Amino acid sequence: MNDMTQTSPVYDNYINGEWKSAEGGRTQKSINPANKNEIVGIIPDSSKQDLEKAVAAAKTSRLAWRKLAGAQRGNLLFKAADIMENRINEIGEAMTLEMGKTLPEAKGETARGVAILRYYAGEGMRKIGDVIPSSDADAFLYTTRSPLGTVGVISPWNFPVAIPIWKLAPALIYGNSVVWKPATETAVTAAKVMQCFHDAGLPAGVLNMVVGSGSVIGQGIAEHADINGITFTGSNAVGQAVGQAALARGAKYQLEMGGKNPIIIAADADVDLAVEATISGGLRSTGQKCTATSRVIVVKDVYEEFKSKLIQKVAELKVGNGLDAQTWLGPCANEKQMETVISYIRKGVDEGAVLLHGGTRPTDRALSDGFYVTPAIFDKVTSKMAIAQEEIFGPVLALIEVNDIQEAIELANDTTYGLSASIYTRNIGNALQFVQDMEAGLVRVNAETAGVELQAPFGGMKQSSSHSREQGQAAIEFYTSIKTVFIKP
Ligand SMILES: NC(=O)C1=CN([C@@H]2O[C@H](COP(=O)(O)OP(=O)(O)OC[C@H]3O[C@@H](n4cnc5c(N)ncnc54)[C@H](O)[C@@H]3O)[C@@H](O)[C@H]2O)C=CC1
Numbered sequence: 001m002n003d004m005t006q007t008s009p010v011y012d013n014y015i016n017g018e019w020k021s022a023e024g025g026r027t028q029k030s031i032n033p034a035n036k037n038e039i040v041g042i043i044p045d046s047s048k049q050d051l052e053k054a055v056a057a058a059k060t061s062r063l064a065w066r067k068l069a070g071a072q073r074g075n076l077l078f079k080a081a082d083i084m085e086n087r088i089n090e091i092g093e094a095m096t097l098e099m100g101k102t103l104p105e106a107k108g109e110t111a112r113g114v115a116i117l118r119y120y121a122g123e124g125m126r127k128i129g130d131v132i133p134s135s136d137a138d139a140f141l142y143t144t145r146s147p148l149g150t151v152g153v154i155s156p157w158n159f160p161v162a163i164p165i166w167k168l169a170p171a172l173i174y175g176n177s178v179v180w181k182p183a184t185e186t187a188v189t190a191a192k193v194m195q196c197f198h199d200a201g202l203p204a205g206v207l208n209m210v211v212g213s214g215s216v217i218g219q220g221i222a223e224h225a226d227i228n229g230i231t232f233t234g235s236n237a238v239g240q241a242v243g244q245a246a247l248a249r250g251a252k253y254q255l256e257m258g259g260k261n262p263i264i265i266a267a268d269a270d271v272d273l274a275v276e277a278t279i280s281g282g283l284r285s286t287g288q289k290c291t292a293t294s295r296v297i298v299v300k301d302v303y304e305e306f307k308s309k310l311i312q313k314v315a316e317l318k319v320g321n322g323l324d325a326q327t328w329l330g331p332c333a334n335e336k337q338m339e340t341v342i343s344y345i346r347k348g349v350d351e352g353a354v355l356l357h358g359g360t361r362p363t364d365r366a367l368s369d370g371f372y373v374t375p376a377i378f379d380k381v382t383s384k385m386a387i388a389q390e391e392i393f394g395p396v397l398a399l400i401e402v403n404d405i406q407e408a409i410e411l412a413n414d415t416t417y418g419l420s421a422s423i424y425t426r427n428i429g430n431a432l433q434f435v436q437d438m439e440a441g442l443v444r445v446n447a448e449t450a451g452v453e454l455q456a457p458f459g460g461m462k463q464s465s466s467h468s469r470e471q472g473q474a475a476i477e478f479y480t481s482i483k484t485v486f487i488k489p
């Protein structure tokens with residue numbers, strides 16, 4: 001233990017309505033990616049025993065929870081939303097300190113979490129079934145919905161408030177109890193979110209949080225016989241393992257994984273707007289969004305104009321600590337992520353792409369202890385290169401020149417992923433062709449690839465998801481089972 005460890009705040013697991021340290025008092029550190037010497041908090045390093053306690057609490061509490069009226073559950077979510085709204089600054093700051101995104105983005109995400117909570121709180125008063133005419137004239141045939149039971153939530157560090165809440169809130173409103181494993185990188189932020197539910201008066205055991213490694217707690221959730229459904233967001237490799245473990249024991253699962261999202265710039269595009277959307281979609285949150293723009297497919301007529309405007313604008317972006325009001329682009333969220341980004345930049349050069357801008361560690365000594373990489377722009381990228389095929393999850397834009405819209409859409413679809421895609425064009429025919437032919441779960445015309453609305457379904461095609469959808473009304477499909485009821489007097 002160093003001096004800093006001794007003075008750092010300590011955060012616990014949340015099990016059966018109480019804050020509890022991990023079995024044996026095992027801890028780990030959550031560090032600041034803007035300065036690796038700064039410990040944001042001491043967090044639990046939980047074991048299977050901690051998980052067992054959380055699952056047992058969730059299993060016991062779920063019967064009483066599902067028997068409440070939806071409106072009663074909704075009232076508790078509305079309370080949690082109000083509490084979180086009052087703590088936007090505190091939660092946003094914790095997020096910036098733990099994973100590096102700029103403070104305005106972090107506070108914006110927390111406000112989005114509040115809005116998601118309110119949306120699902122309202123769901124407690126909405127319909128959960130249909131009346132269907134029976135072929136028997138005397139019978140009453142209808143559908144209703146049953147909760148799954150206990151849901152395991154495994155969430156990543158890139159949206160440490162919005163993603164857990166778009167999983168926890170529908171799980172809870174439809175009558176499930178929850179065991180949540182947040183990413184360790186953002187466990188302090190998670191504890192602050194958890195505190196809002198505690199302060200709202202959620203009954204003990206309904207929502208539990210266990211912080212620990214993916215291979216112990218995450219895998220433990222995927223394999224646990226008393227967890228009836230698992231919702232996961234993260235990497236493809238882990239998502240597939242979670243899905244297989246769930247399938248093997250007949251549990252329901254939902255996976256939201258990577259993306260390799262294209263933006264197409266047509267010859268008739270408003271180039272200035274397209275440049276802005278490419279920068280915002282590709283580089284905000286330091287490119288660490290599953291919906292981030294990474295392939296920039298530009299029709300030859302506007303290629304040079306687009307390229308020079310893009311370089312000029314990217315050069316103006318200030319890289320720095322996310323708490324600094326001047327900063328546009330924070331650090332990568334952790335050291336491994338930074339190394340991954342740097343290794344892809346090397347690979348791009350080795351494969352013959354031309355690095356036009358950035359892609360280096362900043363020279364500013366004030367940034368030397370952070371996980372910073374300057375935003376990179378590659379020219380002369382071909383679709384088969386690793387930087388055009390694999391998810392990098394960092395500030396790297398790959399420019400691909402094409403002859404026409406037809407070729408642009410073909411290349412946009414030339415990937416195993418299918419999460420989001422966008423086009424800039426003023427031609428309605430181009431827009432409609434793109435909407436029709438693009439193999440992606442979210443397609444956007446004259447808008448950046450990122451940007452998800454909480455009331456609309458979100459999820460990917462191909463290897464980006466388990467073909468399920470989250471958010472909006474779509475969430476009810478995962479968190480409940482349909483029960484068809486036939487009643488005859
Ligand atoms: N789709 C998305 O939004 C995200 C995608 N990623 C992708 O994943 C790459 C690696 O990032 P990581 O943080 O390492 O992602 P990851 O997939 O390892 O982590 C996501 C969550 O899964 C948990 N986990 C890890 N191993 C597990 C296991 N064996 N069983 C169950 N749960 C497990 C983690 O603790 C975390 O809570 C990124 O470079 C990016 O490409 C990462 C985060 C979010």
Ligand SMILES: O=C(O)CCC(=O)C(=O)O
Pocket residue numbers: 158159163233288289290291449450451452
């Ligand atoms: O684009 C967004 O707002 C959501 C992105 C997302 O879900 C993710 O990165 O996991």
